[in-house]
Amino acid sequence: MAENIGILFQWLVFLGMAFTSIVASLFLITRKNPIHSALLLVLNFLCVAVIYLLLQSQFIAVIQVIVYAGAIVMLVVFVIMLLDLEEELRSGLRLLYSKVFGVGLAGLFLVAIVYSVAASSLTGKRGPYTPDKLQANVKAVGEVLFTDYLFPFEIVSILIVAAIVGAVVLSKKKSR
């Protein structure tokens, strides 16, 4: 009985978070004001972080909140405030046909995804990380990251340094 209540709770959290994230992303793509879009993006990221917790990846959930909902959206909001974006409001409903066409294609794409997901089952060799082992999530992730994935990790650090230098060089005023 006790585990039944736990699983029921899981279902409730999953359905609530799925509904909220879908509604938030629908509003994200329809609001005119980009600030509203950015805040709805934060809501969507937080909902997905809770779903990561349901999937027992606490590490990725925390990183999601810190990096996505914290840093990236903060940058976006900062740039929105830096730019004067009034002219976006009048861009209105030009190119209606291309929009309808694009939405139709995206809908077909969704049908293809749902079909391919529902028609196949999860096969493949199971790895050694059972849910019990994932209780110490950060430790397990760190072990894999610094052994099997050490080289990609170093490459990513170089990439991030390049991005920092690039951003500074790009946004520097030309001095003469």
Add this chain to the structure above:
Amino acid sequence: MTIPEVPPVLYLVLSGILFTIGVIGALTRRNALVVFMCIELMLNAVNLTFITFSRFLQSLDGVLFAFFVMAVAAAEAAVGLAIFVLVYRSRGTINVDEVNLLKW
């Protein structure tokens, strides 16, 4: 009677729905910042797929991939937003329809 766990199919369908909403936004919006946010939404949906497979196939590789996707998304945000600021400075707009200097 026992209730079954949330099946992986539902997580994958949720990820597909979020990805499709991101595609629709990226195709229909004209503001480059909103297009950028839709791209972040799509990256996030892909991360959800990675984590789902990682959980149900009991492997950590998906978690590591999601980690790298996040790192690349952070780098992309830094450089991309700097480019938006530059485009706005030189052309006075970031409407993707009006930034057509490379169009023949």
